Amino acid sequence: MKINDEEMKSRIRELRGKSNAVILAHNYQLAEAQEVADFVGDSLQLSIEASKTDADVILFCGVRFMAETAYILSPDKMVLLPSLRSGCPMADMAEPEELAALKSEHPEAIVVAYVNTSAEIKALSDICVTSSNAVAIVRSIPAEKEIIFVPDRNLGAYVARETGRKLVLWDGFCPTHLRISADDIKLARRLHSEAKVIVHPESTLDVIDLADEVLSTGGMLKFAGKTDADEIVVATEIGMLFRLCAENPDKRFYPATEQAVCPNMKHNRLEDILEALERMRHSITVPENIRGKALTAIERMLDFQ
Numbered sequence: 625m626k627i628n629d630e631e632m633k634s635r636i637r638e639l640r641g642k643s644n645a646v647i648l649a650h651n652y653q654l655a656e657a658q659e660v661a662d663f664v665g666d667s668l669q670l671s672i673e674a675s676k677t678d679a680d681v682i683l684f685c686g687v688r689f690m691a692e693t694a695y696i697l698s699p700d701k702m703v704l705l706p707s708l709r710s711g712c713p714m715a716d717m718a719e720p721e722e723l724a725a726l727k728s729e730h731p732e733a734i735v736v737a738y739v740n741t742s743a744e745i746k747a748l749s750d751i752c753v754t755s756s757n758a759v760a761i762v763r764s765i766p767a768e769k770e771i772i773f774v775p776d777r778n779l780g781a782y783v784a785r786e787t788g789r790k791l792v793l794w795d796g797f798c799p800t801h802l803r804i805s806a807d808d809i810k811l812a813r814r815l816h817s818e819a820k821v822i823v824h825p826e827s828t829l830d831v832i833d834l835a836d837e838v839l840s841t842g843g844m845l846k847f848a849g850k851t852d853a854d855e856i857v858v859a860t861e862i863g864m865l866f867r868l869c870a871e872n873p874d875k876r877f878y879p880a881t882e883q884a885v886c887p888n889m890k891h892n893r894l895e896d897i898l899e900a901l902e903r904m905r906h907s908i909t910v911p912e913n914i915r916g917k918a919l920t921a922i923e924r925m926l927d928f929q
């Protein structure tokens with residue numbers, strides 16, 4: 625018998641208690657996933673929060689690399705991904721064999737990996753970065769050191785410009801942010817002339833150039849809470865607007881384009897979350913030899929903060 629959404633939510637909460645689980649939802653997840661989550665945020669922040677809890681199970685409404693990161697930080701917990709269809713096309717653009725080959729072409733280079741990568745890529749990297757600390761971390765690397773930046777060429781180009789460093793850029797990109805064009809921003813400015821425009825640095829430089837602020841998702845939330853502006857145009861994945869609106873009911877948010885949807889982030893429906901908890905299914909793990917190296921790259925970043 626099919627049960628309705630409210631019944632599913634209450635069953636999810638019941639099973640969460642019984643299995644001592646914590647439910648995490650990335651900012652880009654469906655509203656229904658965000659509604660049943662204990663924590664909503666960006667992927668690294670969520671994994672850190674979960675590692676501090678005494679939960680036995682982490683159910684991660686996000687994409688696979690996020691669940692891997694949660695496991696890397698909490699190998700004693702069971703990490704569940706509700707839908708195995710939740711992959712990240714950008715993370716998949718970086719193959720470990722190809723990165724190993726690039727490293728052998730640049731044997732002295734420091735490898736800087738955006739956290740949106742597989743555990744294998746993190747394990748081949750010297751240090752991880754997020755969109756909020758990438759500029760500062762790259763700036764901290766001695767000027768004479770060559771740097772490989774993987775996998776996002778757009779975030780990498782932004783970091784290169786901000787730091788004045790020449791980076792060896794991997795040719796990956798986020799297809800969702802690529803859907804946001806400079807014309808979208810120009811149109812949004814015409815339609816909402818009083819609005820501030822905030823842009824995620826996974827966007828292309830021509831879009832970034834039109835922004836009032838270039839911000840990570842966490843930075844967007846902080847900005848929205850502090851700014852005097854009543855209207856904000858948001859250039860990132862559209863799911864971000866759910867939390868922005870929920871936390872700032874007196875402000876108006878507009879997506880830079882309705883096309884900025886990441887389909888991979890929308891697979892974790894209530895049915896999937898419920899089934900994952902009922903059957904403890906889709907457990908995500910990382911082999912120990914990879915986990916240890918990936919953890920080192922993540923910890924170097926955490927030590928930096």
Ligand code: SF4
Pocket residue numbers: 652687711712713714715740798799800801861886888889
């Ligand atoms: S929004 Fe982009 S980076 Fe995030 S999961 Fe989707 S494809 Fe990957």
